[in-house]
Amino acid sequence: MKHNTVYFLLKYARFMILIILLLILTLLSPAFLTFKNITNVLGQASLLIIVSYGMTLAIITKGIDLSMGSVLALSSCIAASFIKSGSTFVGIAIGLFIGILCGSINGIMITKVGLTPFIATYGMDWIARGLAYVYMGGTQIYGFNEIFRFFGSGLIFGIPVLVFEVLILTVILSFITYKTIYGRNIYAVGSNIKSARLSGVNTDRIVISVFAINGCLAAIAGLLYISRLNAAEALIGIDFTLNAIAATLIGGTPFGGGEGGIGRTIVGAIIMTFLINGMNLLEISSYWQTATVGFVILLSLLIENTTKRFQLR
C-alpha cells in the first residue's frame, strides 16, 4: 500500500513540481501572475518547446543531440542575411535546408561511421558554431520586415502567434510519433536497436531521419528566435541545448531510450521556462541559471532511477 502511494507520487511528480513552482513564484513575486508576464513566458517557452521536441526524439532513439544550439545559430544567421536582403521565403527555405543538412550529417556520422551520438553531435556543435562565427564575422544583422517579424512576435487576440505555431507542431509530431509505423519504429530503435534491425526495421534510415527532423526543428526555432529578437548574431542559442535536455528529462522521457514522448516534454519545457523566468523576476544572478539547469537534470535522473526501482519491485 505504501509503495503504491510512493509510486503515484513519483509518477505525477512533474505536475506537482509545476504547481508548487507556480504557487511559490506567485507568492514571492507580485509581477509574476500578470497577463503580460505570462504571455511573455509562453512565448519564451514556445521556442524551448520546439527545441525540446527535437531533443526528445533523439533521446527516444537512445541518442542525444548536443548540436541543436549551434545549428539554431548557424541556420538563422545564414537565413537572416537573405531575409534582410528582401527575399523572405528564400531565406526561410535556406535556413530550414541548413538545419536538415546538419542534422543529416549527424545521423550519418552516428549510423554509417559509427560514432557515439554524444561525440558526433558535440563535434557538430563546434563546427556549426565556428561556421556561424566565420559567416557573421562578429557583426549583427537586425531590423527585419513586418511579414517575417509576425511569425515570432505577432499577437492574435492578445496571445502570441508562437503559441499557435507550437500547437500546430505538437499536433503534427504527436501524430507522427504515436499514430504512424515510422513513429513506432523510432521507439523500437530506442528500446533495442538490435532486435529492431533483426525484425526488419531499417534502423540506419530511422536514426538519420530523426536527426534530420531534429536539425529542421532547431532551424525552425532559430528562425522564430531571430524573428522575435529582431536581430541575428553568431552567439545566440548557446544555452538552448542544456535547457532542452533538462526539459526532456524532467518531462519524463528517460535517458535509457524507447520511452516517453512529445506530450511529456511540453510540461518539462514549461517547468524550465517558469523556473528561469522566476529566477529573473526574483533578481537572482543569471550566472546561477546553468547550475540550476544542471541540478534539474540530476534531480530528474534521481526521480527516474527511483521510479524504475519501484516498478521492478
Add this chain to the structure above:
Amino acid sequence: MILYNIIRLLKKLPGIVYGLTIIIVFFSVTANYFFTFVNMMNILKHASVLIMVSLGMTLAILLGKIDMSVGSVMSLVGVVTGTFLHRGIPTLIAICIGLAVGCIIGFVNGYLIGIKRFDYWIVTFANMGIAQSLALVISNGYTIPGFDSSFRFLGDGQIYGVPVGIIIAFIITLAIMNITYNTKYGSNIYSVGGNEQVARYSGINTGDVIFKTYLLSSLLAGFAGVLLISKVNSASPIAGSGYEFDAIAATLIGGTPFDGGKGGVFGTLIGACIIATLRNGLNMLGFTPPIQFTLIGFIINLIIIFDVLNEKYKQRRGGVRNEA
C-alpha cells in the same frame, strides 16, 4: 651496425611520434617564426596544461566512460584559487582549497556514476554546466587579474630553460603511468574498461574503481586549472571551456579508443603535444580566431572519425563483429 640499431629503435616508436614530427616539420616550413626557441617553449607551456587534463580524460576513457566536466572544473578551480590568492592567503593553501573544490565535482560524478550507476554522459554533462555556472557565480563574471611571482613560477617559470609546467606535467604523467601499470587499482581500471560485468563477477569492486577514477580525473583537471591561471596570469571564469574536447582528441590520437580497456597514458602525452602544436601552428599561419576555431574542430573530428573507422576495420579483419 649502428644504422641497424637506429632503424630498429625507430620501428619501435609508436606511429603518433611520426605524426608529431610531420606536423612540426610542416609548420616549420610554412610559418616563419614557428621553429624558434621562444615559440617551442610556448607550445610546451600550453601542452603541459593540456597533458594534465588529458591524463584524467584518458583514465575515464580507459574505463569505457568519459568525463565531460573537466573543462569546467579547470575554470572553477582556477577561479577559486585566484580568489583566495587575491585575499592574501598563502599560495599552497589557496591551491589546496581550489583542488578540494574541484574534487567535490569529481566526488559527485564518481558517486552518481560508480555507486548509483547513472549514465556517465548525462551526469558529467550536467556537472559541466554546474561547475561552469559556479565559476561564473564565484567570480561574478569578471576575470581575476595578476598574481605574485612565486605563484607565476609554476606555469611561467623556467629551470635551465625548460618550463616548470612541462616538468610537473611529465612527473605527473610518470606517476599516473606507474599507477596504471604497477598497481592493483591500475589493472582494475583496465579490467572494468574491458568488460564491466566480467570484472564485477570476478570480484572487483567496480563502483569503487569508477568512483576513484572520476575523483582522480577532477583532481588532474584541477591541477591543469591552477597551471593555466599561473601561465596566463589571470583567472577567467570561462578559461577552461573547450578543453574537454581537446582532451578527448588528445586521448584518441594517443591511441586510447572509446571502447575502453585498451591504450595507455604515454600516448596521451604525445597526443596532447600534437594538439598544442596544431593550435599554435595555425595561429602562426595567421588564421583569425573564428577560422581557427572551425579548422581545428574539423581536424579533430576527422581524427576521431578516422580512429573509429580504423577500429571498425580491425574488427572486421579479425572476424569479430560486435553488432548483429
